């Protein structure tokens with residue numbers, strides 16, 4: 097118990113000291129996850145909007161598929177990306193395995209279905225509500241999509257935050273395609289896994305605390321967004 | 332409008348000038364309009380000729396199909412059979428831009444009141460904030476411009492929907508119980524605005540349960556009963572001398588015979 101308390105205090109000191117290795121790990125984590133979130137929003141919002149307003153055969157099957165992909169196991173995604181990027185794989189010639197780019201790629205694949213499925217639901221509800229109004233105004237398909245994206249902005253930001261939360265806390269995919277290489281692909285989650293197994297609880301706990309703070313901040317942002325949204329008559 | 336004529340008379344005047352049955356003089360016609368859902372016809376073989384100008388009131392019991400008829404005529408839903416003609420041409424989506432509709436349930440974007448009007452105008456390629464502000468002013472919502480549309484009161488929301496419709500200066504305006512939740516002063520103000528629009532050439536088709544309003548405004552009345560046209564007549568003759576039994580019952584405030592009101596026995 098005493099050890100635990102000491103480790104706790106030490107890890108606080110570690111955070112406050114902001115030594116280069118620690119900052120590097122946190123920085124790479126944020127860079128990888130934010131980039132993956134951005135990419136997944138670009139693809140996922142487009143896909144979600146398309147599924148929300150377009151009518152074609154096979155649409156329902158596609159929606160079910162995207163919904164199911166929300167639960168993709170990170171290690172399976174990691175394995176899939178690994179097989180594609182490994183030297184023998186189809187994209188091996190790109191030399192991307194064990195780079196941050198590979199990690200971004202894996203996380204993007206992991207969270208794009210989340211953005212697509214959740215935003216599809218948000219946008220379809222809005223489109224159902226506004227549909228006859230839009231038709232009465234003679235608004236074209238593109239104008240309709242732009243309007244529901246704007247009117248759904250609070251919910252969509254919440255979706256993006258959920259996706260970011262999932263990617264920053266994820267370990268299975270990045271450890272397979274990144275390899276947890278110091279100064280290159282070591283992020284918070286992979287560092288925690290490694291340092292804990294090595295018995296270096298101080299760094300592991302410091303990083304764990306940063307992860308917790310990020311999770312709390314994301315949740316705080318979501319609730320304050322919800323508050324200002326209802327004040328604006330969004331609900 | 333001639334001297335000494337009230338606005339209401341002007342609104343009704345067109346009807347008396349234009350003879351019925353002349354093709355090309357109808358703003359909107361439908362032939363054998365039928366809409367089926369769930370295996371039963373909700374709109375059942377309605378044929379109408381709405382003359383240019385003036386106000387047509389559509390009345391009938393709850394669930395008769397009045398709102399459905401308006402949505403069909405506006406082209407929002409596709410009829411199961413029958414045709415709709417706009418100035419003698421088959422109705423196309425392009426015609427919808429010349430029309431406007433105020434829905435029974437207001438549909439408002441998650442934006443402030445002014446931005447809702449700006450959006451409606453912009454969808455017609457009109458980028459004119461002043462015109463939007465003017466429309467709000469006309470329905471008495473100038474002070475509400477910056478308020479969230481969905482937090483307005485029921486009556487204010489209806490007035491906002493009217494502002495959005497009128498700002499576009501439509502050739503044909505569908506009003507589905509647009510004054511149902513307004514206070515008496517606002518009803519009068521809105522009726523004035525609608526009559527102004529009619530005087531400027533807009534044709535109005537309005538659903539209302541306010542018989543006084545139908546008498547005040549409409550030149551002709553269409554009575555809908557269980558998806559069918561029970562009667563269509565000039566306002567005076569409809570109210571003084573309704574021909575269909577169901578319209579007589581309606582005007583006398585009786586429930587139609589097919590309704591059964593079950594009271595629990597004490």
Ligand SMILES: Nc1ncnc2c1ncn2[C@@H]1O[C@H](COP(=O)(O)OP(=O)(O)OP(=O)(O)O)[C@@H](O)[C@H]1O
Pocket residue numbers: 368369373391392393394395396397398399400435
């Ligand atoms: N999409 C639909 N599918 C099935 N039934 C429908 C549909 N739309 C409307 N109805 C039914 O058609 C009937 C007519 O509806 P409508 O809304 O046109 O009535 P209304 O005359 O406007 O009544 P109210 O005076 O209450 O507004 C109702 O019984 C309604 O339940």
Ligand SMILES: [Mg+2]
Pocket residue numbers: 397398399435507
């Ligand atoms: Mg109705």
